[in-house]
Amino acid sequence: MTAVPGLDLAGLTRWLAGAHPDLADGDLSAQVIAGGRSNLTYRVDGARAPLVLRRPPLGHVLSSAHDMTREHRVISALAGSPVPVPRTIDVVDDSTAGDVTGTVFFVMEHVDGTVLARPRQNAAYTADGLHALGLSLAETLADLHAVDPAAVGLADFGRPAGYLDRQLSTWRRQYDASRSRDLPVLDELQEALAARLPAGRDGGRTGIVHGDFRLDNAIVAGPAHAPYVAAVLDWEMATLGDPLVDLGMLGLYWDINAITEGHATTSAVVPGAGYPEFDELADTYAARSGTALPDLGWYRAFAAYKLAVILEGIHFRYRAGETVGDGFDRIGELVAPLAADGLARARAAGTVTPPSHPTGTVV
Numbered sequence: 001m002t003a004v005p006g007l008d009l010a011g012l013t014r015w016l017a018g019a020h021p022d023l024a025d026g027d028l029s030a031q032v033i034a035g036g037r038s039n040l041t042y043r044v045d046g047a048r049a050p051l052v053l054r055r056p057p058l059g060h061v062l063s064s065a066h067d068m069t070r071e072h073r074v075i076s077a078l079a080g081s082p083v084p085v086p087r088t089i090d091v092v093d094d095s096t097a098g099d100v101t102g103t104v105f106f107v108m109e110h111v112d113g114t115v116l117a118r119p120r121q122n123a124a125y126t127a128d129g130l131h132a133l134g135l136s137l138a139e140t141l142a143d144l145h146a147v148d149p150a151a152v153g154l155a156d157f158g159r160p161a162g163y164l165d166r167q168l169s170t171w172r173r174q175y176d177a178s179r180s181r182d183l184p185v186l187d188e189l190q191e192a193l194a195a196r197l198p199a200g201r202d203g204g205r206t207g208i209v210h211g212d213f214r215l216d217n218a219i220v221a222g223p224a225h226a227p228y229v230a231a232v233l234d235w236e237m238a239t240l241g242d243p244l245v246d247l248g249m250l251g252l253y254w255d256i257n258a259i260t261e262g263h264a265t266t267s268a269v270v271p272g273a274g275y276p277e278f279d280e281l282a283d284t285y286a287a288r289s290g291t292a293l294p295d296l297g298w299y300r301a302f303a304a305y306k307l308a309v310i311l312e313g314i315h316f317r318y319r320a321g322e323t324v325g326d327g328f329d330r331i332g333e334l335v336a337p338l339a340a341d342g343l344a345r346a347r348a349a350g351t352v353t354p355p356s357h358p359t360g361t362v363v
Contacts, residue, residue: 004030006040006058011099016047016107019090023047039068039236043110050110051089055101057317067236069093070157072106074208074238077152082143084231086111111231113221116268126225127274133227134269137215138281140229141250142288145207145243158240160206167245167302168194171309178313186312186339189305192346198242198298205244205291211237213246214253215268247285248299252307254278259304259341260334297349304342308335 003009009028017024028046030053040058044051054068072091079085091106114121122130149155159166172190210217212234221230252259255278256267269275276284286293315332 004032004042006055006101007042007053008100012044012053013046015092015100019092023049023051023089039071039234044107051107052086052110053101053105053107055103055105068104068106070238071235072108074154074157074235075108077154077157078144078147078208081147081152083140083147084229085235086231086233111219111221113219113230115216115218115233116220117216118266119268119270119273121268122270122273124224125227125274129223129225129227130274131276133220133229134215134276134281135284136229137218138250138284139288140218140232141210141213141246142285144210144213144232145205145246145289147208149208149240154208154240157208157238160240160242163206163239163241164197164245164302167241167306168197171306174313175309178309178316180312180316180319183312183335183339185336185343186305186308189301189308189339189343189346192343193298193302193305196298196346196349198294205242206240207243209237209239209241209243210235210246211239211249213250216253216266244293244296244299245302247282247293248296248301248303249306250281251278251296251300252303254281260337295349297345301342301346301349304338304345308338308342311335311338 007030009030012030013024013026013028016028025048026046028044030042030044033041033043033052040055042053042055044053054071056068069091072088075085076088079087086108089107089109091104092100093104094100095103114124116122125133149157168190175186175190210232213232217232217234218229219231219233220227222228253267254269254275257270282293282296311331312335314328315335318328318331
C-alpha cells in the first residue's frame with residue numbers, strides 16, 4: 001500500500017474490516033481528490049464499492065472550523081430529502097488512537113459524476129445543458145432552504161437568532177488567527193460589514209445554511225444535453241441561519257473569474273459556455289422558494305469577506321508547509337481583489353431588510 005499524506009492505509013484497511021466487514025475486500029488504496037484547500041478528501045478504492053474519506057487539514061486547524069462530526073450529521077440528516085447527498089457510512093474519532101488519520105474522520109459512498117471546476121470541462125456539455133444545470137443548482141439551493149430542520153433531526157444544529165452577528169464575530173476571529181501580513185482593504189471590509197448589518201435580521205427567514213454553496217461543490221451527472229446535480233458536497237460550514245448567506249456565496253463564486261481577473265482562479269462559469277447570469281439564478285431561486293429577494297449587496301460583500309478570510313488561512317498554512325497538493329503558491333494573491341469587490345458592494349448596499357418568511361418545511 002502506497003503512503004498517502006494524512007492517511008494510514010493499513011490502519012484504514014483494518015478499521016474497515018472490523019467496523020464494516022460487509023464493505024471490506026482486502027487492502028485499500030487512496031488518492032487525494034481535494035488538495036487540502038480546506039478539509040482533505042480522499043477517494044478510497046479496494047473495498048466492495050468506491051468510498052470517500054474526509055478529514056481536517058494537516059495543520060493550522062482553526063477553532064469551530066473543519067468539524068467532521070457536524071458535516072457527517074447534516075449529510076446523514078438530509079438523506080431522503082429533496083437535496084441530493086452521498087450516503088454516509090460512519091464517523092470516527094481517531095484523535096486518540098491515531099490508527100487512521102489521528103483526527104475525527106468520516107466515510108461516505110462515492111457518487112459517480114463530475115465536479116465542474118474548470119472551463120475546459122464545459123466542452124462535455126451543450127450550452128443549453130449548462131444553462132439548465134445552473135438553474136437546477138439554484139433550485140437545489142431553494143430546496144435545501146425549504147427543509148424544516150426539526151423534521152430531519154437538526155432543530156439544535158445552530159442558533160438562528162443573532163446568526164449574522166455571530167458570523168461576523170466568527171470570521172473576525174478566523175482572520176485574526178491567520179494574520180501574517182497587512183491587509184488594510186480586508187480590515188476596511190470587515191468594519192463596513194459590521195456597520196451595515198441587515199436590519200431586522202433576527203426576524204427574517206431561517207433554514208439550513210450550507211455555508212459554501214457553489215457549482216464545484218456539487219457532483220454533476222447525466223448526458224451532455226441534460227446534466228443534473230447528483231450530490232451536494234462539502235458541508236463543513238453548515239448550520240442554521242439566514243439562507244441569503246448561501247445565495248450571496250453562490251453569486252460570488254458565479255462571478256469570481258471577473259472579480260479576480262488576472263489571478264489564478266478556477267471556475268467553470270465563463271462567458272459563452274451557456275451558463276445563465278447570476279440574476280437569472282436569483283430569480284429562479286426566488287420562484288422556487290416563493291420568496292421576494294431584497295438587494296443582495298450585503299450578502300455578496302459578506303461572501304467576499306468570508307472567502308478572503310478562508311484563503312488567507314490557506315495562505316497561512318501554505319507558508320507553514322501544511323498544505324497537500326499543488327496550486328497553493330498563488331492563493332494569497334486572491335485575497336485583496338476579493339476584499340476590494342466586497343468593500344465596494346458593502347458601501348453600495350446601505351441597510352438591508354431581509355424578507356419575512358417562516359422557517360421552511362420539507363417539500
